[in-house]
Amino acid sequence: AFQRDLNVVLSRGVWQMFQIAKKEYDKTLEAHAALDFSEVLERAVRLLQQMDEFARSRYRLESRYHHVLVDEFQDTSRAQWNLVSLLVKSWGEGFGLVDNAPLRPSVFIVGDRKQSIYGFRDAEVTVLQDAREYIAALRPEEPARQSIARSARATPALLRFVNDVFENVERADRDDAFTYTEADRFPTPPPGDGSEDVDPPLGLVAADAIEACANGVALEIERLVATGDVRDRETGLVRNVRHADIAILFRSRESHREFEKALQDCGIPTYVYKGLGFFDADEVKDVVALLRYLANPESHLRAAAFLRSRFIRVSDPALRLLTADLAGALGDPEPPAALETLDAEDQRVLMLARDGVQRWRALADRLPPAELLDLVLAETAYAFELRGSRLVQARENLKKIRAIVRRVQNRGYSTLARLADYLDRMSAGDEANAIIDAADAVNLMTVHAAKGLEFPIVFVVNLSRGAGGIRPPIRVLTDDGAGEPSVSVGEFESAADEDLKARDREESKRLLYVALTRARDRLYLSSVIKDGVWRPGGGGLGEVLPSALGALLVQASSSTANASLVWTQKSGAQQVLRRCPSPATLADVPHKGRADRLRVPLGNTPVAVDRFAPLEDIESAQWSSVTAVVAGQAGLPPAQAAARDQALSADAARTLKGRLVHRLLQHCGEHDARDQTVEALAHALVRRDERLGVEDVAGTVAEAIRVFKIIRGHEEFSTCRLDDCLFEVPFSFKGSGNTIVLRGTVDCLARATDGSLTVFEFKTGRPSPDHRAQLDVYVAAIRALFPEAAVEGRLIYS
Incomplete structure (x- = not known):
């Protein structure tokens, strides 16, 4: 009773503080003539409710909008549904301007209560049922509900697994409970009908440490890319696995670093998606450390961060020896007394850094921050640090942080100190990594970010990791379950707190459902198993996972477990899951996957990717196609050569045949040689516009x-193994002593196991002398791109 009474007193104090803060907040919004999102929604609802004052505008809305579609309705808040329901209220009452339209008005909501996962944004799963009843009452004589049960996304084996998982999930007796009834089950063919793969599409990765789990995931991805197959989303045909086919999903965004590191150690490209890790990326931390130091060079803490950044790279022992005056070690006119105690490399690095810092500090008040940053990047040759499997992502992140600096600078007067404070505030948020267009990289993302997406292969990891965190000292619930608000302060735990835990548990079930249904062909579960016991943390996905799967994860964590584990249902049906090895270290593990084979030279851009020489003036350069130049060398006048090329391109059937041959070579892998498969693929590869003529x-x-x-x-x-080939490789090439820039496309570039390259030129017509000359140009261009590789050319006639 004492705790309850104390909570009442504290809640009154909190209420008074809230009123003061709310008053100041409203005054600030009014001074800027602004509304926040919640207030915009609240005012819109209030205006629609005031029929007399708002009638004219309401009728204008009705005359303009006759049909309403709300997608992802399961993530709608109560206030948002109130707004929609007020807009369509008159449609069921038979009055309003829209009721006399030729086509009757309609409201269409799309949602799945099993995927309502945005409770922290005020979404209520019960709103979907309320909306269903409301819409059904608008026109009782017409059916209001249509359901889709069949899934065209996942394979039957994965659908059966999802059915089995959620049939075994613990049920709760609540209005917002996760339910999985017979109507929710995916219809699937019975097992053993020939639709199963020899390699189980389900897998488990478990170990006693998160690093070992990450290693196991990385090795399995390497195996899949080397030997695995998936269904192509566009054609539905089987093809080899690519990195972009794979997603690693987390419950929360704090735990992706170990998996990103393990993938990088295996040479597997990664992309950390939407709200994960921008300010945790090394290149971004380096830039922030530079700007924070230049904003306050007297700070020892900022000097230490800058010294350890990749701009300088002072070693840890040297940093300890310089601890007495870190800021002075960089900024004082005289070198630090501890300089002689450093090793030769650290001495050289520190003296170079001191020279640079003197210039940069002198320019800090004279150059805009963006220009100063570009100057430091150029003088330190920082581009050298952007190498390895994260090259593309690192460069895009560096572009993004530079763009942020320039955007802040362009808003008005911005000092380095203000910029550093702004970046500090931004780093506390969930800024996403720079987007890489069409990158062939493994996707790392939260389950929330994966909502609405699908991937051929999905790893749901860190199942045992909890997500509860530290309980907020002040907890406010607008609805305690009985329609009343509730406030809890400090250690006091109200019935509403217990109800909130139950709500979060039901939402975790829906989050698990979303995670498992992102996969199309393969699904893996991964978890840390401590001391051989399944002990999931509160708020995590493992907390709602069936206990039988937890027991299987424990078995999978044992080094003596079988390569395959079996989950047997009450009905006698069985699910076979592959156990993936999870070594504590990758040091002694051989890497022989396709990712390793293609890493150099075809997997990366050419060696000279970053050049700091002045750009050549290409305005005065002459450009020509390889075929035109070769024709000229053969004595064919340019006008006649152009007429020949135009005549060939005008033959639509001939053009389509040539394109199709190249596309089949590119898309038809070793496993797709069956006549029916090739024919189906060929027809699928013909674009609609190509059929004309x-x-x-x-x-x-x-x-x-x-x-x-x-x-x-x-x-x-x-x-040649097709996975070691690149097709339709474009190039621009200027040979030595040649003033003409040649442009062309190599039909196929194949790499042998010894690293040598072969240029294949496919010809569908009769042999001609200029074919060899054309191939010689292609070989010369590839030799220029890959100077360290042996390159030869082959003509293939049909």
């Missing part, structure tokens, strides 16, 4: 397939 599309496709098989079976090309 072709009288016999089927005949053209058949001829393209015939040519494809001849080329694919050629003795010089049949030994």
Whole structure:
């Protein structure tokens, strides 16, 4: 009773403080003539409710909008639904301007209560049921509900697994409880009908440490990329696994670093998605350390961060020896007394840094921050640090932080001190990594970020990690379950607190459902198992996972476990799960996957990716296609060569056949050689606009397939593994002593196991002398791109 009475007193104090803060907040908004999102929604609802004062505007809205569609309705708040319901209220009452329209008005909401995962944004899963009843009452004579039960996304094995998991999830007796009834189950064919793969599409990765789990995930990804198959989303045909086919999902965003590091150690490219890790990236931390130091060079803490950044790279022992005056070690006119105690490399690095710092500090008040940052990046050759498997992501992140600095600078007068404070505030948020367009990289993201997405292969990791965190000292609930608000302060725990835990548990079930249904072909579960016991943390996905799966994860963490584990249901049905090895270190593990084979030279950009020489003036350069130059060398006048090329391109059937042959070589892997598969793929690869002007599309496709098989079976090309080939490789090339820039496209560039490269040029017509000259130009261009590789050329005729 004492604790309850004390909570009442403290709640009154909190209420008074809130009133003061709210008053000041409202005054600030009014001074800036602004509204926050909640207030915009509240005022809109209030205006719609005031029929007399708002009638004219309401009728204008009705006359303009006759149909309402609300997608992802399960994530709608009560206030948002109130707004929608007020807009359509008159439609069921038979009055209003829209009721006389030729087409009756309609409201259409799309949602799945099993995927309501935004409770922290005021979404209420019960709103979906309320809306359903409301809409059904608008026109009782018409059916109001349509449901979709069949999934076209996942394989039958994964759908059966999802059914089994949520049939075994503990049920709660609440209005907002997660339910999985017979109507929710995915219809699937019975197991053993030939639709199963020999390699189980389900897997477990478990170990006693998060680092070992991350290593296990990385090794399994390496295996899948080297030997695995998935269904192509566009064609539905089987093809090899790519890095971009894979996603690693987390419950919360604090635990991705170990997995990112393990993937990098295996040479696997990664992309950390939406709200994960921008200010945790090394290149961004380096830039922030530089700007914070230049804003306050007298700070020892900021000097230490700058000394340890990759701009300087002072070693840890040297940093300890300089601890007495870190700021002075960089900024004092005289070198520090401890300089002689450093090793030779640290001495050299520190003296170079001191020289640079003197210039940069002198320019700090004269140059805009963005220009000063660019100057430091250039003088320190920082681009050298952006290498390895994160090269593309690191460069995009560096572009993004530079853009942020420039954007802040362009808003008005901005000192380095203000900029550093702004970056400090930003780093406390959830800024996302720079987006990489069409990157072939493994995606790391939270389950919330994955909502609405799908991937052929999904790893749901850190299942045992809790997500509760430290309980807020003041907890305010607008609804305690009985329609009344509740406030709890400090250690006092009210019935509403217990109800909140139950709500969060039900939302965790829905979050698990979203995570498992992101996969199309393969699904893996991963968790840390401490001391051989399944002990999931509160608020995590593992807390709501069926205990039988927890027991299987314990088995998988044992080094003596079988390569496959079996989960048997009450009905007798069985799920086979692959146990993935999880070594504590990757030092002694051989890496022989496709990722390793393609890493150099085809997996990266050419060596000279960052050049600091002045750009060449290309305005005065002459540009020409390889075919035009080769024709000129063969004595064909330019006008005649252009007329020949135009005549060839005008032949739609011939053009389509040539394109199809190249596309089949690019898309049809070793596992897709069946006639029916090749024919289906060929027709799928024909674009709609390409069918125009072709009288016999089927005949053209058949001829393209015939040519494809001849080329694919050629003795010089049949030994090439298609996964080690790049097709349609464009280039611009200026040979030594040549003033003309040649442009062309290599049909196929293949890499052998010894690192040598072969340029294949495919010809569907009769042999011609200029074909060899054309191939020689292509070989010269590839030699310029890859100077350290042996390059040869081959002509393949059909």
